Amino acid sequence: MIRTLAIAFISLLIFGRCAQQVAPTGGKKDSIPPNLVESFPVNKTLNFKGKKIELYFNEYVVVDNINQKLIITPEADNPYTYKQNGMSVALTFKKQFEDSTTYTLNFGDAIKDFAEKNPAKNLKMVFSTGSTLDSGRVYGSVKDITTNKPIFDALVGLYNVSDTLNVAKQKPYYFSRTDSSGTFSIENVQTRAYKLIAIDDKNRNMLYNAKDERTGFVNQIIKAGADSVAYQINMFLSDNTPLKIQRTLPRVNNYSVVFSKPIEKVGVTFMNKDTLPYLLENGTALKFFNVDPHPDSTLVKLTATDSLGTVTDFEQKIAFQAQRGKERQKDPLGLTTLPEQNKPLTNEFVYQFVLNKPIKFLDDQKITLITDSLTHEPLHSFPYSWNVTHNILTVNAKSFAKDSIKWDLPKGSVISVEDDTLARTLLKHPVLNEENYGQIKGAVLNADTSTHFIVELVDEQFKVFKSVYTSPYTFRHVPQGKYMIRIIIDANRNKRWDTGELDKNRQPEAIYYLQDKILLKSNFELNDINITLPK
Incomplete structure (x- = not known):
């Protein structure tokens, strides 16, 4: 009996394992997206009066975040529900579409195959509730003006022309979103006048939030047509909310x-x-x-x-709040510097002491610049100045040090308006070794004498390394790395880039980039790195 039970148990284990379901292995992965084989209404239907749209595919599909991804132009203000059933998707709208209007439904990647989630490509439907299809088209590209990079998923809209147009409260009549290369195309629009505006639309409410969303626009009123030009829109951040x-x-x-x-x-x-x-x-x-x-x-x-x-x-x-204890608990007096401590310095340099409180006393005889063990030059030997609020000291210094440059600030040499002082502070900087750095020289071409500009050297994170205001230009003591050069047209001559304002139809100051990145090696000098301004 025991032997019989043992045999039965072993047999159960063997056949039980054989019966387990295992995902098939091998075979070619499905990379083919689903194809639309039929729709109701048929694409480019005229005189459509229904409230339901159905799509039929050649394989099983799933719906992915369609409420965010489906773009209907013009904006319909017509809520809908959807139902996915095997190889079909049906959309049922709450009400009929407006009469004598051409509608475009762009599904993006909202519908995908069931197995591998490959999105249906270029899935779009056009129909008209009138007797003709509108044929107007507006297209172009969008980039960030400060980085020259294309902007993905920006909302590009055609707005009805009005003296009271307010994109913070009004949605576009027609719109599209940019692809990964920053290009957009708004099709099947009525051929008439519009204002062309792009916004970040981070929260996808189709309204402009000036606090943290970029915008860009075309100055002139445009007319959508079958043969319209490609528009280049430069986007910028411009917080025009009232200061409070x-x-x-x-x-x-x-x-x-x-x-x-x-x-x-x-x-x-x-x-x-x-x-x-x-x-x-x-x-x-x-x-x-x-x-x-x-x-x-x-x-x-x-x-x-x-x-x-x-x-x-x-x-x-x-x-101020009333004091409760016998003594006030003050915030400590703090100091930072520009350049930061331990950053290499040339023997002639501009230096800033930045304090977190206004200063009422500074002993410029006790604060010294140490060149070597025998040479201590007092601060009063160098030109220096305070900012308006007396917390930033700028010094034009010169040293003959060979290895390191040091600032010595003894205790009591800096006293704030709260009568506290810094502890003794020693700031150290190595002397810059020319062989560890490179140099870039060039010129701005096509600039006449009336053009004021700023030449900026920026790294790959668009951090400005240095700015100059003349041509020819030279960037010295540049660390090894990859860089870009850009030219800002300084129209108001304030030596800084000024952004634009949508409400005032004012574009930002133009920025032009050198087409190619610059690779600079240590102890190298690059010459004739010229950038040509458009005529």
Whole structure:
């Protein structure tokens, strides 16, 4: 009996294993996307009056995020539900489409085969609720003006021309989205006048959010037609939202006024005889320091200028928190430098000491530049200057060091408005070795005497290494690596790039890139790296 049971158990194990289902191995992977074999209505149907659209494919399909990926132009404001059933997909709309209108349904990659999820290619349907199909077309490409890179998935829209057009509140009448190469094509549109605008549309609500979305536009009103030109749209970030005081942060030692966006500069006017030291932190917070004696509150007028040059005035009451303990707990006095510590320096250099509080005393005899063990030059030997808020010291220095350059700041040589001081600080920098760096020379061609420009050398992350304002130009002491050169047309001569404004129909200052990247090796000099401006 035991032997019989053992044989039965072994047999069950063997045949049980043989009966397991295993995914088939080998064979060619399915890489063929599903094909549309039939649709209702038929593509390019006229006088369509229905509310249901059906698509039939040659294999089993699945639907992937169709509510986000299906683009219907013009924007229909017509909700729909969908049903996927084996080899077919059906869309049922809530109401009939508007009369005498050509509609385009672009499915993108919303429908894929069941097995390998290959998306159906170029899946698009066009129909008209009238007796003709509109034939207008607008096409072109979109790029970021600062990087010269194409922008993927930007919303490019045709807007009805109106004096009250507001893309933050109005959706485009026709639209498309850019592909990975930044190109777009809006087809089957009515042949009439439009405003052509591109936006990032990160939240896909088809409305422009100036706070964090780029935009770009064509200045002139365009007319869609079968033979329209290719439009190049340069997108840029332009926060034109009204500048506001977002919040205030009252403390015992200081009082911060935080703005709703970065500001370029701010003027402070005290409305009474009292004054307080202050500084601008990170471009967004204006910090006032509580120094005695002063009244319980101080009224100030703030004149703030944002990146678009818009000036806004505020009146603000500065009121510090009441002190509860016997002694204030102060934030420590901090120091950073430009260039950063341990960065190589040439023997002639511009140096910045950046402190986190306004400074009321600096001993320019005790602060010294150390060239070697015997040579200590006091700070007053060099030209230096403070910024308006007295927290950034800029020095034009010169050294004869061979190995390292050092700044020695003894304790007590820097005292803030809060009467605290830095601990003894020693800042070290190696002397730059010319053999470890390269040089790039070139010229700007086709520029007349009236053209003001900025030549910038940028790395692969578009970080600016150096800017110059003349031609021919020379970039010295460039680390080995890959670089790009771009030219900014400085139309207003302020030695910086200025963005555009959609509301004012003002384009950003033009930027032109050298077509090829530059590969620079150590101890090499590249000459005749010229860039030609268009005529």
